[in-house]
Amino acid sequence: MADAAHELSRQLGRQAEAVCRHYLSAGRRQGQYWQVGDVRNTPGRSMFVRLSDSLKGPAGKWTDAATGEYGDLLDVIRESRSLSNFTDVVAEAQAFLRLPPTSPDAEVPHRTKPSSSRDPVISARRLFAAAQPISGTIVETYLRNRGITALHETGSLRFHPRCYYRADAQGPTHPLPAMIAGVTDLRGRTMGVHRTWLAPDGSDKAAIATPRRAMGHLLEHAVRFGRTDDAMAAGEGIETILSLRSVLPNLPMAAALSAAHLAAIAFPPRLRRLYVVRDIDPAGDRARDSLIARANSAGVEAIELSPTLGDFNEDLRAFGLDALRAELRCQFAPEDVSRFMMLSP
Structure with missing residues (x-):
């Protein structure tokens, strides 16, 4: 469900820098952002991940200035690990956060691909x-x-x-x-x-x-x-x-x-x-x-x-x-x- 995905994303945001160091290891900290080439962990400087809550938005939100893509740390986990099934994304996030795994009978929140919307x-x-x-x-x-x-x-x-x-x-x-x-x-x-x-x-x-x-x-x-x-x-x-x-x-x-x-x-x-x-x-x-x-x-x-x-x-x-x-x-x-x-x- 959307609420479950939001809660998981929020918990990842509390450890935004640690998530970035683990899944976006090709980048580095630049002020209050983690800077890397893209969400797939390519070396470069066009993608920025917010590392702490600010007036601009919550920690963990990111934007790729070169492509217009944006998303949260669940998208980072999916794209950096090339996970096509969101069940696997949830399992990977839970393992990183050291949370108990989701029950096989639990409903898995639906997620779309990171938005490339230019709106x-x-x-x-x-x-x-x-x-x-x-x-x-x-x-x-x-x-x-x-x-x-x-x-x-x-x-x-x-x-x-x-x-x-x-x-x-x-x-x-x-x-x-x-x-x-x-x-x-x-x-x-x-x-x-x-x-x-x-x-x-x-x-x-x-x-x-x-x-x-x-x-x-x-x-x-x-x-x-x-x-x-x-x-x-x-x-x-x-x-x-x-x-x-x-x-x-x-x-x-x-x-x-x-x-x-x-x-x-x-x-x-x-x-x-x-x-x-x-x-x-x-x-x-x-x-x-x-x-x-x-x-x-x-x-x-x-x-x-x-x-x-x-x-x-x-x-x-x-x-x-x-x-x-x-x-x-x-x-x-x-x-x-x-x-x-x-x-x-």
Whole structure:
């Protein structure tokens, strides 16, 4: 029965890292995720298994960013061990958990194959397509109120006047204006969207419990500004990245939307230098360390950019454009200053 399968999956989730080390031994821990090539234990980096409960979902849930497959740890056991009969999957899971085996007369819960449904991606693409460019909308107002005036190459941002918001799974939906950010892979395909619901006049975010939410497949992907060649900057928030674009208008940048996703962002094939845009908090520190280590192992030079306050948008609003320019100039590689930085008159 479905309840039995859910309970077994939940118990596996309590030992998510141990399950991954046993059944996905070709992978390794990366922050709060286990990273491996796919659910069949192929070496690689495109599949991520959540190792602990978070706001994003329960431990044990996984997504393969390359194929769109997703599932739980029962699917991991089935696919990694090539088990076609779910009775065998249950027996294997029970053995791992050291549970008594199911009685031969007990009803075995029905399971389908791991879903390859693209519904979250399709929904994200539809929402992005239904939105409009930000020019002349309250998205522009919102960004300018945060000190951001450089809005070139912002095709990844759009405005939707009636984007539905639901406070919880049982609550009603409400149409609210929102900034829609397209999350793309390295080939430019939309894999998800990020929604920031706004006040009707664009003065701030909407006065709701969770004004920011993402939908689709975000792991390894980002909201991108500019076309990456051999250098780029990567950080967490959209406003943080757009603040940097105010003084670094020619440097391609990517907003990964969270610390965990920043740590896992994919590197373009020609990338040689990565500016790691740090947020000053424990999660930001972990993301920085993880991303710098990944970059170094891939032969990419990593340079940290650190704000004075919590993030670079706070710095921009508190100190102004000239101060932000001076702050960044002393952290930048000298040869990149003239290439990417807008110098003051």
